[in-house]
Amino acid sequence: MCWLCSCVAGSWASRCAWFSFCQISSVEGEIFLSSIGSGCSSRLQPCLAMSTATGTFSLQQPLNYRAGGRVEPVDGGQTEDVYEPATGRVITKLLCSGEKEVDLAVQSAKAAFQTWSRTSGMERCRVLLEAARLIRERRDEIATLETINNGKSILEARVDIDISWQCLEYYAGLAGSLAGEHIQLPGGSFGYTRREPLGVCVGIGAWNYPFQIACWKSAPALACGNAMVFKPSPFTPISVLKLAEIFTEAGAPKGLFNVVQGGVATGQFLCHHPDVAKISFTGSVPTGVKIMEMAAKGIKPVTLELGGKSPLIIFSDCSLENAVNGALMANFLTQGEVCCNGTRVFVERKILDTFTKEVVKRTQKIKVGDPLQEDTRMGALINRPHLERVQRFIKQAKEQGAQVLCGGDLYVPDDPKLKNGFYMQPCVLGNCRDDMTCVQEEIFGPVMSILPFDTEEEVVERANNTKFGLAGGVFTRDIQKAHRVVAALKAGMCFINNYNISPVELPFGGYKSSGFGRENGRAAIEYYSQLKTVCVEMGDVESVF
Ligand SMILES: NC(=O)C1=CN([C@@H]2O[C@H](COP(=O)(O)OP(=O)(O)OC[C@H]3O[C@@H](n4cnc5c(N)ncnc54)[C@H](O)[C@@H]3O)[C@@H](O)[C@H]2O)C=CC1
Ligand SMILES: C[N+](C)(C)CCCC(=O)O
Secondary structure, three states: OOOOOOOOOOOOOOOOHHHHHHHHOOOOOEEEEEOOOOOOOOOOOEEEEEEOOOOOOEEOOOOEEEOOEEEOOOOEEEEEEEEEOOOOEEEEEEEEEOHHHHHHHHHHHHHHHHHHOOOOHHHHHHHHHHHHHHHHHOHHHHHHHHHHHHOOOHHHHHHHHHHHHHHHHHHHHHHOOOOOOEEEOHHHOEEEEEEEEOOEEEEEOOOOOHHHHHHHHHHHHHHOOOEEEEEOOOOOOOHHHHHHHHHHHOOOOOOOEEEOOOOHHHHHHHHHOOOEEEEEEEOOHHHHHHHHHHHHHOOOOEEEEOOOOOEEEEOOOOOHHHHHHHHHHHHHHHHHOOOOOOOEEEEEHHHHHHHHHHHHHHHHOOOEOOOOOOOOOEOOOOOHHHHHHHHHHHHHHHHOOOEEEEOOOEOOOOOHHHOOOOOEOOEEEEOOOOOOHHHHOOOOOOEEEEEEEOOHHHHHHHHHOOOOOOEEEEEOOOHHHHHHHHHHOOOOEEEEOOOOOOOOOOOEOOOHHHEEOOEOOOHHHHHOEEEEEEEEOOOOOOOOO
8 A cells, every 4th residue: 555645556546646746746946825814914925934945944923823814822921942853943933822812712613613513514524625625735835834843854744744635535525424323212202313513622732743633633523513723732833824724715614723822831721621622632641641630620521642652563474575664664754753653663583684684774774864855754853852862762772782773873964054953863773672661662763673572472462561552563474363463452553564554544543551532534523523312202201100
């Protein structure tokens, strides 16, 4: 399956037209991203101006979006620096929203909910389809923004945007078919169920897939008739504004999708707000715990997409080439900053040396550097503290007896404008044991740990011996073994003979400390709607009194 859009690679008749497009397209010259709203009233006015050359992007305030336009937050005042990871340059200062601004955003969503929740599924479908079309049309602009603010390669950012519009298309398709059940009861009486929206949903996002996370949350939420207030990570506040503008342009009522910017305090105001009906969170486990505690106080349902330390099991009867490709996909997308990465790579001892040699060879060839260059395959990590954290994990791994087989060092590109960027060489660790910190903790960086195993029974037990349960993968040509092993894995998202592809049709989410609730697929509908049961009496009331 094609990594880019989950079609069968090479079938150009399908959606993979995008594959060829992304291979050949390059963004040239000056691009102006227009904006709607009080801050920038004209569609033609350049609000987010950028050029392809890393280091020249400039961003204009305001960065909140409410009631169909960009607005200055009415309170807050705390500021955060927003970086371009590729150059280490501060792009802008983020104004964190206070309690009043959060309330205004929630009230704006509440007002839009009144009209949106009364529309038919088909009407919602049309708005989502138009929004998907606009994202497709502006794919390169949005991908470039994502690369500038997140540091991932432009090739990957384009794929993220493709997955995003596919998500909107998918839920547009479902919106018109949301329905309840009809249940016959004795004496001609009957019951039926209605699938109703929840109200104002809050989305809180992480920084690794800023635009995609916003789409994975907003598409099912809006399809079900809800309104949303979204808070991106303060590290990546930019691209979601494009989504907000697109929803308005696509015909969504003003206030249906709002953006509040900020960090912990802003997130807390949102979670505590009495008019918020649901919280969908993507982020770390410790924050997930806090979100759940806050939600408990208001009896609000939550979806938690948290961290992972997923196993990837390579049996000796696999296709070695596919397994090596799979291991690279499982570890090095987005500089390794991926929650479902298969960072514990268990390799059957018989092929340990061959596999390891090949993985190391391929890892050494990964081109690290300016993420806006077409041939770059790994860009910069999100910020300096995170880069240093990843470095500490590698140092500790060495102290605990792991062997660095390649990479792990900081990388300083030759280009002088990139010298303050947050780069490192992707790293493969050998001689790993299950008790090492690098094997137990989520590193969220480009660090693969290789662990030998001898039997199926042993590897399944070791694979499950973790507090996390987000994903898992198996490479083997033995189909019975493949299904037996994934059935035994305690993880929400399992892959057989591939890893880290994201067809939006498939539900995604974790077991154990990796969270609960599902994004994508039909399953997400359950988490953005509530069921009303109506019992209809066709006869007389038989009273016991
Ligand atoms: N399962 C999944 O789908 C994904 C999980 N993640 C996980 O996210 C982590 C990295 O992302 P980070 O942004 O560093 O996580 P984080 O937990 O620090 O922050 C995530 C979001 O929560 C907000 N936040 C932080 N404290 C809060 C509080 N007390 N109340 C309300 N909001 C609060 C942040 O401002 C940010 O928007 C990794 O552990 C990774 O595994 C990341 C992406 C996807
Ligand atoms: C898109 N994919 C599968 C590589 C990662 C999605 C989960 C995340 O946000 O980390």
